[in-house]
Amino acid sequence: EVTGLDVRFDQDRMTISFASLRYSFLSLSDVTVQGHFEVANGDVTFVADRIAPNSLATSIIPDFVNQTLDQQLGQWYVESLRIEPGQLVVQVRPK
Secondary structure: OEEOOEEEEEOOEEEEEEEEEEEOOEEEEEEEEEEEEEEEOOEEEEEEEEEEOOOOOHHHHHHHHHHHHHHHHOOEEEEEEEEEOOEEEEEEEEO
16 A cells, blocks of 8 residues: 655656555655666666665665566567656567
């Protein structure tokens, strides 16, 4: 369960923040993850530049973002990715 989720795309980066997250025994609050995307060999990777608060639990959030990217884009060869104000723009072709 996530409350207060906000995802922003601006200045060549993505910022994810949420007021609270509860998953199984894990409970986090007031988290912000800011990072950028890298495209290599047709795959996209989210790289976290800043995680606050920084802990073992919050350090796995980029892995969840990358799993989601793989689920959405895994069947495509990503040719390019750019961030425009308020949106992520991805150019793809079939693998």
